[in-house]
Amino acid sequence: MREEASAAAALTTRRDDRLVMKFGGTSVKSIDRIERVARHVMAGRAAGYKVCVNVSAMAGETDRLVDLATSAFGNKAARMAEYDTVVSTGEQVTAGLLSLVLQRHGIAARSWLGWQLPFQTDARHGAATIHEIDTSSLGDSLEAGEVAVVAGFQGIDEEGRITTLGRGGSDTSAVALAIALNAGRCDIYTDVDGVYTSDPRIVPSARRLDQISYEEMLEMASLGAKVLQTRSVGLAMRYGVPLRVLSSLGEPGESKVFTQIMSEQEIMERRVVSAVVPSRSEARVDLLGVPDKPGVSAMIFTALAAAKVNIDMIIQSQSRDSASVNLSFTLKEQDLSIAQSVLAERKSDIGYTEILADQNVAKVSIIGVGMNDRSGVAAQMFETLSSRGINILNISTSEIKISVLVSSEYTELAVRALHDSFGLRQSSA
């Protein structure tokens, strides 16, 4: 498999007896937790699976290693080969420890590091892209009855230096392993038991979804739902890998409590809206008095793109004098100061009169593949918010998502109202 490949599902038949199980940092944060992971693995074996486990670093360990590397070199360490040499040890330790615990329980198990497979990537240290995973030895080990414990997040480049996959790396390496092994499924164990219709801290009546489509999950992940990393969902979608999200804290065994992420066609229950997702890390910028002539918008957004600022929700409106326009857009709060300085530098080139910034905004989105062929969803959303007296500042839509920008004080109210309005409440049964 190539992470960047232009799509095309795996050509070979899926091997349903092979299971990839992925455990994140909180699931392996102590030897006690690793014991519990081992019991999940043993339950998988007892159910007849050949199990390949993918593990993260113990919670807190990656931060400690990143701090050391940063103290050694400064903030630019994150793109260095040596940074990856340091940071990748976190997963190496967990892989060794889980193998030891399994062996203590009499289970044949061995750890696999990126270089031992090898797990080939490009040489972009700290943010590598997967090129190819050689699973010949790994497959032999699985077929011989061993549990394969693979250190997540890490690979090697063509020169044999250690690389790491960067943000989203550990879920991504699990999905990539499932593809390379033609595994029947990839189970992502985390500290919640699945994907919810909304954030339960805001909406107590939020319920776990039994199924969700790749497309919806991708929107949720990119809107900031932390349960799965965007990049891993994209990869799973491209290759059609069945994914499950489930809790590592639950009892080991064939759990019935999880969310299955699958292609839209396979989903039985048809819902218009699957989830309501809040995101508070937004900011809005208003450029007033922008000359209404060709090329000005391009100039603005090219300059921001060059500074790696991602822009969302663009609205252009005529200003009162009608010779100029007002341009409004949203971006991540953390990018606001960069955007402001980029635009200040270009003020005379662009020719705007004033720049306003607002951090007291939040984005609330409804997501659902069903809205694609059902009209009136947007109207229902706006009506719901309006009836609560919530003013909509900006709007953006995709085929399966509508996002609105609201004043941040209305976030919880908006989320709860939409969750109710689209019938997502937990049934009282």
Add this chain to the structure above:
Amino acid sequence: MREEASAAAALTTRRDDRLVMKFGGTSVKSIDRIERVARHVMAGRAAGYKVCVNVSAMAGETDRLVDLATSAFGNKAARMAEYDTVVSTGEQVTAGLLSLVLQRHGIAARSWLGWQLPFQTDARHGAATIHEIDTSSLGDSLEAGEVAVVAGFQGIDEEGRITTLGRGGSDTSAVALAIALNAGRCDIYTDVDGVYTSDPRIVPSARRLDQISYEEMLEMASLGAKVLQTRSVGLAMRYGVPLRVLSSLGEPGESKVFTQIMSEQEIMERRVVSAVVPSRSEARVDLLGVPDKPGVSAMIFTALAAAKVNIDMIIQSQSRDSASVNLSFTLKEQDLSIAQSVLAERKSDIGYTEILADQNVAKVSIIGVGMNDRSGVAAQMFETLSSRGINILNISTSEIKISVLVSSEYTELAVRALHDSFGLRQSSA
């Protein structure tokens, strides 16, 4: 090179422009200390050397990793492949960090892990023996002007699993690298500035030796002087690698304060005795009433050897009834309880009447290649102790060492008296 090779110095000419510098755990225990190490390395480069650095794990890190592995598997973890996978990350982190610090100072540097060289060993995990070090890439890197930072203590076996060298490992890998690179010298940086005539905590007038022979150093290390690991001294002696012991806390630059370990022939200053070494971790066992017939001693010492108990200082004396003998020997305190239970099990086979154990004993040794061809050294030692009223319990000798067992309360008195008697005091000049 082969660690277990039957001797024979390196055939190729030594490359005096190549220098191996080894830094132990306390020398790299923080980023500040690693900064200091980097300055030593830069001083080495400034003096014209192509520098290969060998680093240990940050102080405390190996203990932390060993604890994790032991919690995961139990005490037998130390012989498992996964144990080495976990424990070897300590040196990997240090190698990455030192490379980052050097790069921040504008020095081309890269880390080398055991598998990247490769540093080939046998498969005895936790206690591996070096088979061969491939220095082709490492040598190219040095010749290209890079500082090579090698993670100490680790290698890989024939199957590509990570191994560690076990006790004495980090000094040993530095010496092995010096041999494989034909380096002109191997500098061992530690927290003291050399090898002393005795333990300065006991003998305030102890002085640093400018030179000491491999043979003497080997005796000192095996008697428990902690400055260098026995195995590394043996390896250096076999291949004639010039070693220096010096302090990483001193000012970087061509230090004149160190101890050079070299072959006896090269040493200018001829001393009868070079050092007085105390060892408190001794115990004495007396077996009374052992039948005086052939094969009994063999039975005793074979049984102890099978239990991996090393025996020292054996004395056999006729008992009063003259039909039996008393057998007295010393061993490491930590082995005493094993020895007692082995001997208790065999009591009826051996036929002794009583077993006595004494932990209140200490071994005091004088070491010097000069005593080999000077008579009267033993007499002077015994006379010195006798004049202080110190009773000698057991004696053992080699060509360059005389050890006596004394009651442990006399340890300091014995060491100071011998240090004076053999003229080892710091000159008042």
